[in-house]
Amino acid sequence: TNGHTEPRGELFTVDSPNVTYTENEILSKYTYRTTSVTRNAAGKYIATPRETLYDFRVDRKVPKVGMMLVGLGGNNGTTVTAGVIANRRGLVWETREGPRVANYYGSVIMGSTMKLGADAETNKDINIPFHDILPMVHPNDLVVGGWDISSMNLADAMDRAAVLEPTLKALVKKEMAAMVPLPSIYYPDFIAANQEDRADNVLLGSKACMEHVEKIRKDIRDFKSQHGLDKVIVQWTANTERYANIIPGVNDTADNLLRSIEQGHEEISPSTVFAVACILDKVPFINGSPQNTFVPGAVELAERHGAFIGGDDFKSGQTKMKSALVDFLINAGIKLTSIASYNHLGNNDGKNLSSHRQFRSKEISKSNVVDDMVEANSVLYKKGEHPDHTVVIKYMPAVGDNKRALDEYYAEIFMGGHQTISIFNVCEDSLLASPLILDLVLVTEMMTRIQWRARPAAAAGPTSQDDGDFKGFHSVLSILSYMLKAPLTPPGTPVINALAKQRAALTNIFRACVGLEPESDMTLEHKLF
Numbered sequence: 107t108n109g110h111t112e113p114r115g116e117l118f119t120v121d122s123p124n125v126t127y128t129e130n131e132i133l134s135k136y137t138y139r140t141t142s143v144t145r146n147a148a149g150k151y152i153a154t155p156r157e158t159l160y161d162f163r164v165d166r167k168v169p170k171v172g173m174m175l176v177g178l179g180g181n182n183g184t185t186v187t188a189g190v191i192a193n194r195r196g197l198v199w200e201t202r203e204g205p206r207v208a209n210y211y212g213s214v215i216m217g218s219t220m221k222l223g224a225d226a227e228t229n230k231d232i233n234i235p236f237h238d239i240l241p242m243v244h245p246n247d248l249v250v251g252g253w254d255i256s257s258m259n260l261a262d263a264m265d266r267a268a269v270l271e272p273t274l275k276a277l278v279k280k281e282m283a284a285m286v287p288l289p290s291i292y293y294p295d296f297i298a299a300n301q302e303d304r305a306d307n308v309l310l311g312s313k314a315c316m317e318h319v320e321k322i323r324k325d326i327r328d329f330k331s332q333h334g335l336d337k338v339i340v341q342w343t344a345n346t347e348r349y350a351n352i353i354p355g356v357n358d359t360a361d362n363l364l365r366s367i368e369q370g371h372e373e374i375s376p377s378t379v380f381a382v383a384c385i386l387d388k389v390p391f392i393n394g395s396p397q398n399t400f401v402p403g404a405v406e407l408a409e410r411h412g413a414f415i416g417g418d419d420f421k422s423g424q425t426k427m428k429s430a431l432v433d434f435l436i437n438a439g440i441k442l443t444s445i446a447s448y449n450h451l452g453n454n455d456g457k458n459l460s461s462h463r464q465f466r467s468k469e470i471s472k473s474n475v476v477d478d479m480v481e482a483n484s485v486l487y488k489k490g491e492h493p494d495h496t497v498v499i500k501y502m503p504a505v506g507d508n509k510r511a512l513d514e515y516y517a518e519i520f521m522g523g524h525q526t527i528s529i530f531n532v533c534e535d536s537l538l539a540s541p542l543i544l545d546l547v548l549v550t551e552m553m554t555r556i557q558w559r560a561r562p563a564a565a566a567g568p569t570s571q572d573d574g575d576f577k578g579f580h581s582v583l584s585i586l587s588y589m590l591k592a593p594l595t596p597p598g599t600p601v602i603n604a605l606a607k608q609r610a611a612l613t614n615i616f617r618a619c620v621g622l623e624p625e626s627d628m629t630l631e632h633k634l635f
């Protein structure tokens with residue numbers, strides 16, 4: 107076989123009456139434990155432990171997957187594509203610091219581990235690569251394609267991006283040169299005017315229309331059949347667009363959105379047209395930029411079709427630091443009072459963001475990232491109280507893709523004292539974003555193979571294998587939050603920005619699918635003897 111149709115070599119099996127393996131599936135009976143809180147007449151909290159029983163069903167067959175990127179010819183698009191090729195071929199290249207070997211550093215799925223358990227004899231932790239907790243797709247096996255408004259082949263586009271070492275570029279040049287992005291949708295009003303000179307690969311028409319939706323759907327179907335793929339996942343890593351106005355009757359409901367596309371309404375952005383095309387075919391669509399691609403009508407449409415969507419805006423550098431550091435400060439009981447964030451960058455993303463309306467999208471997505479942590483601490487913050495927070499982004503061509511992020515965190519400590527933390531973070535933007543693009547695809551793909559059903563408490567016994575009422579997770583994949591700055595969540599559900607909580611959700615949901623308890627750091631076995 108080609109290795110895609112058989113279950114991969116899994117690293118472990120779970121020995122439990124709650125977990126059943128069949129040739130194609132892993133079935134787990136999982137007890138989800140929560141605490142329900144009420145108040146009594148005296149205003150005192152009553153906390154009651156609750157148990158909910160779920161069945162999870164995981165499809166073990168690792169499919170052959172296509173990753174189609176909107177913005178394939180950009181810095182992220184070319185960097186992630188070259189990175190996959192280099193890893194697939196196990197490339198080694200010379201740099202002035204010696205040879206470098208292809209890797210997936212910065213991918214939580216490929217680069218991090220989690221504790222499986224403790225060795226039965228020595229009690230020492232056994233840690234496994236995150237990638238091995240479930241039968242996930244390997245990024246080396248992804249087939250990459252996509253669209254760009256620039257017609258440049260990927261070898262030239264990789265040169266234009268000025269991200270990778272020349273020695274590495276030389277090794278992947280031939281394969282990259284053979285890849286040319288599909289023509290895309292270009293509505294100039296949505297991205298900065300300074301992008302116009304690269305738009306030489308565009309479909310006819312500068313307003314939303316059903317022809318565009320149908321063309322994108324056809325592109326995906328063609329790509330799927332050309333490469334013999336089981337599934338395609340589409341991701342927006344094109345320029346940041348301006349926000350779309352939410353207008354009642356235009357994009358507020360699924361039906362209105364579809365009608366507005368038909369009628370060519372000018373408030374429908376290219377990214378929303380891509381999202382709609384994907385949703386109609388149940389192709390998962392992830393938005394890596396900050397704009398509001400998922401207008402309410404798009405979310406409703408996704409729910410209606412049971413299609414997965416995720417967003418918004420890759421969380422690569424400054425914001426990732428912020429969602430870790432603020433989590434630490436506030437959970438340490440330190441009262442953060444202000445955050446000042448300055449960035450300058452010199453890549454094409456920075457050029458696009460030098461236009462006000464596009465910057466505004468980024469400013470919004472970078473601004474709300476501490477809300478949940480502040481709101482959760484009623485000891486430090488009164489209701490409605492907030493640290494001051496400002497975000498500045500400047501375009502500085504000379505620094506290229508080496509983005510600079512300068513952050514000052516100012517906090518109040520014991521007895522009126524102060525703590526000031528200044529961070530100067532120089533990060534190669536596309537090298538941080540590329541592994542996130544892969545993580546988003548791998549996790550999203552895995553979610554298409556996980557199903558669940560609630561089971562009544564009385565129904566003990568082995569998990570039945572009939573299809574029963576198994577269904578997928580909610581259309582809006584908030585499990586992707588770790589990789590995203592402004593996580594989209596199912597309507598009416600809370601947004602979690604704290605990095606540690608986001609990682610715990612991802613880890614523990616995947617563990618539950620194979621019948622393992624959440625990662626607990628109690629280590630009682632080392633404390634009670």
Ligand code: NAD
Pocket residue numbers: 176177178179180181182183253254255256290291292293297304343344345346347376394395396419420421422423453454455458535536538539
């Ligand atoms: P880039 O400008 O190098 O690449 C974007 C590409 O999209 C360009 O090649 C452009 O021609 C193309 N494009 C623009 N409009 C398009 C359309 N309608 N259809 C198809 N292609 C289109 O930018 P980048 O550095 O690769 O970043 C891409 C996006 O990711 C930006 O919106 C950026 O804000 C976002 N992002 C990047 C990072 C990071 O760390 N690199 C982090 C968070 C978010």
